Amino acid sequence: MSISDLAHAPEVLAHAPDGSVSFDGADLARLAADHGTPTWVISxxxxxxxxxxxxxxxxxxxxxxxxxxxxxxxxxxxxxxxxxxxxxxxxxxxxxxxxxxxxxxxxxxxxxxxxxxxxxxxxxxxxxxxxxxxxxxxxxxxxxxxxxxxxxxxxxxxxxxxxxxxxxxxxxxxxxxxxxxxxxxxxxxxxxxxxxxxxxxxxxxxxxxxxxxxxxxxxxxxxxxxxxxxxxxxxxxxxxxxxxxxxxxxxxxxxxxxxxxxxxxxxxxxxxxxxxxxxxxxxxxxxxxxxxxxxxxxxxxxxxxxxxxxxxxxxxxxxxxGNAVLLLARVQDVKDVTRPRERRYVTLDCAMTMFTGRGLNRVGFPVIAVGQRPDAPVHPLPVELVGPTCAYDSVAEDILLPDVREGGLVALLNHGAYCEVLSTQFNGFPRPAVVYVDDGVVRPARRRETLADIWERESAGLDLWPAGGTA
Ligand SMILES: Cc1ncc(COP(=O)(O)O)c(C=O)c1O
Missing domain, CATH: 3.20.20.10 (Alanine racemase)
Structure with missing residues (x-):
């Protein structure tokens, strides 16, 4: 089953014949270069x-x-x-x-x-x-x-x-x-x-x-x-x-x-x-x-x-x-497996734990391979998009996608509702940045979380045991 069908895409998304994808007038490859990934993009x-x-x-x-x-x-x-x-x-x-x-x-x-x-x-x-x-x-x-x-x-x-x-x-x-x-x-x-x-x-x-x-x-x-x-x-x-x-x-x-x-x-x-x-x-x-x-x-x-x-x-x-936000993510790894089923696992730099709704209910998201022509042939293996955490971390299951490579970009559509608000720092992954696009003008809306942000809330620590000692 393909969920990269543009008939289901929001009005402000355009996938050009050369493969570039824009969202409310902002080019997604440019946006990833300027703001990094993973990033929520609000239109x-x-x-x-x-x-x-x-x-x-x-x-x-x-x-x-x-x-x-x-x-x-x-x-x-x-x-x-x-x-x-x-x-x-x-x-x-x-x-x-x-x-x-x-x-x-x-x-x-x-x-x-x-x-x-x-x-x-x-x-x-x-x-x-x-x-x-x-x-x-x-x-x-x-x-x-x-x-x-x-x-x-x-x-x-x-x-x-x-x-x-x-x-x-x-x-x-x-x-x-x-x-x-x-x-x-x-x-x-x-x-x-x-x-x-x-x-x-x-x-x-x-x-x-x-x-x-x-x-x-x-x-x-x-x-x-x-x-x-x-x-x-x-x-x-x-x-x-x-x-x-x-x-x-x-x-x-x-x-x-x-x-x-x-x-x-x-x-x-x-x-x-x-x-x-x-x-x-x-x-x-x-x-x-x-x-x-x-x-x-x-x-x-x-x-x-x-x-x-x-x-x-x-x-x-x-x-x-709902359809006014997408999550822009980068491919970290591509792995083809034969057992237990023939599958291509594509690991992204975002995780299901950053939008826990997918794991909790049945609603999935259309996915676009940014930079691939709209008529690019799909890879013969069904694709599982997964995140890098050790949870049940399925971003999209059993989808048809072109031959995406490490470093490539994907856009997960319809990510506006009950996604970012439910995001966690599971495994210590910082939460994505958010940008706001209005007719081609891009503004930062929420800064990317850093590793320092995750550390910041720790109050108990080194003073639990004497220096060098253990419990
Ligand atoms: C009381 C109440 N109003 C409004 C909403 C918003 O619902 P939705 O986002 O499905 O429109 C909710 C969602 O849980 C709710 O509990």
Missing amino acids: ASQLRHNYTVLHAALSARLSRPVIAYSMKANNNRAVVQTMAGLGAAMDCSSEHELALAVSAGVPAGKVIINGNGKSRAYLTAAIRTGVWQINVDSIAEVGRIRAIARELGVTVPCAVRLKLSYTTLLERDPSYERTLRVAEGKFGSSTRSGDAEAVVKAVLAAEELEFVGVTHHAGFPGIRADYTAERQLMHQTLCAQEIVEFARLLRRATGVTVPRINLGGGLRSGRSVYLSTPGNGTDGEFRALPRPEEYAEAIAAGLVQADWDPIVQFETGGFQV
């Missing part, structure tokens, strides 16, 4: 394109959509600033992300605070900042927010995070139970048990709090072998439908109309996603992703019973940034 134009397309699709179907960029997907300040410049709201999940949003110039009135078990420090910072809304995860959190609000003498806008009953959804697709168990079980308060209604009532009753809405997130289900766009859209519609049913029930019980409905994220950018079982790349294949218009249609269908005009919030991370 500002692709970020803008993704936001604009999604915003247009949602605005065509909904009267008051708001897109919040979910910073957890990629927390480079350059990305956050670009999204802020486009007018996006921000979805933060930690004290650091909140500080980053503020430092990137995001107005407090556009910040949404997420997370379960939020620390006192995080809640206090959010309340002091005067954020747009805190998504409340539990009844106990209501008490914690009230106490801080009282101390600071302010009123805090709160939305209540829902764990839906998913009754209709599970009837239509019993396998959704696995998604719930793996990804969503720990969040929010249950509508089925009455907990969610109790949290809403507690917020309504508290003079320090203002009830502003309900919130739910159905995650990207690309971890599933049976992923299809149709199935994902059906899940989104049925979740939205159940949220509206709950809001109508609340109105009957409390007389309050829910001002904001937050539908979370779960989308991915690009035309398709490459799925394979880690450790068995031979089952890999491209699956189409929902187009923004199809997503907007599915959401509108789910909201059809809302006989009022709520603000509809989205917290999309993967869609905004």
